[in-house]
Amino acid sequence: MAVKLINFIAGTILLGGSLSGAIPLENQVAHGNTIFASYQSKIKRSPTKTATITVEGEKIPVTLKLYEYSNLLTTYFPDKDFIAQGSGSGEGSSVRFIANFGGTKNEKAYIHFAFLNGLRTLPQVSRFVNGKNGLIASNGWRVVNRTRNVPYPWAKEKIIFSKGKNITGAVYLGEQKGKAFYVITHFPGEYGDGFPPRADLIFRNLQVGN
Numbered sequence: 001m002a003v004k005l006i007n008f009i010a011g012t013i014l015l016g017g018s019l020s021g022a023i024p025l026e027n028q029v030a031h032g033n034t035i036f037a038s039y040q041s042k043i044k045r046s047p048t049k050t051a052t053i054t055v056e057g058e059k060i061p062v063t064l065k066l067y068e069y070s071n072l073l074t075t076y077f078p079d080k081d082f083i084a085q086g087s088g089s090g091e092g093s094s095v096r097f098i099a100n101f102g103g104t105k106n107e108k109a110y111i112h113f114a115f116l117n118g119l120r121t122l123p124q125v126s127r128f129v130n131g132k133n134g135l136i137a138s139n140g141w142r143v144v145n146r147t148r149n150v151p152y153p154w155a156k157e158k159i160i161f162s163k164g165k166n167i168t169g170a171v172y173l174g175e176q177k178g179k180a181f182y183v184i185t186h187f188p189g190e191y192g193d194g195f196p197p198r199a200d201l202i203f204r205n206l207q208v209g210n
Contacts, residue, residue: 049076053197064201069095072115072179076205078198082111092116097202099187101194108167109187111199115179122156122175125182129159129171135182136161136171144168152203155183168192177209 047066052059064076069086072093077084082097083105092115099109119125129135136143141161150158154176162168169186183203187195 045074051076051201053201055197056193062198062201064205067095069093071209073113073209074207075202077202081194081198082202090117092118099191099195101191106188106191109191109195110184111202112184112186113181114183115181119180122173122180125173125175125180126157129173129182139163141169152206154206154208155203165189172203174208176207179209181208 045066049064049066051062051064053062054060062078063080065079066074067077067084068074070088070093072086073095077097081099081101083100084095084097086095087093094115095113097111099106101109116128119128127134131137136159141163143159144162145160146157147160148157150156150172152172152174154174155172156175157173159171159173160168161170166189167186168189169184172183172185174181174183185195185199
């Protein structure tokens with residue numbers, strides 16, 4: 001199964017009654033002649049927000065856009081710097097943010113979220129990533145460091161890797177709301193100053209599941 005799943009990744013290499021119209025029907029509860037939002041109502045996230053990143057010691061203001069993929073994930077991302085693409089198949093679903101710095105798209109610089117149907121638990125994800133013929137080995141990545149000290153509540157481990165002289169990145173093993181998944185960051189060395197702080201914005205704003 002590991003080979004089949006790796007091939008999939010390669011193919012993709014995420015109130016009062018007067019206000020009732022603003023509440024989805026599935027989140028409405030009738031009480032007499034009044035409609036209230038149920039406790040399951042999802043807090044609406046703003047379509048945009050602002051943030052600040054530091055690149056080479058300089059603080060840069062960034063406008064972020066909300067990205068939603070099905071009921072799988074939501075996050076904010078700097079839409080001037082990344083192109084967001086979501087896809088799904090019988091193997092699972094994925095979301096990829098491809099670097100588009102200065103309007104130049106670079107397929108080798110990306111953030112990739114993978115939710116595979118065959119990987120239901122965190123140990124299964126770990127075996128898929130770290131196995132003898134797993135994700136890291138099949139891509140020829142060399143593990144540089146591993147840590148469980150990661151500043152995101154969904155991330156359980158970060159595995160830093162390199163390939164050749166110019167490619168670096170990390171694999172994050174994640175789990176949130178009962179969903180196990182992994183995330184890849186992959187970028188050339190010349191992106192080393194600007195890519196990580198922008199990826200950090202995506203990771204800090206990530207919400208998985210309903």
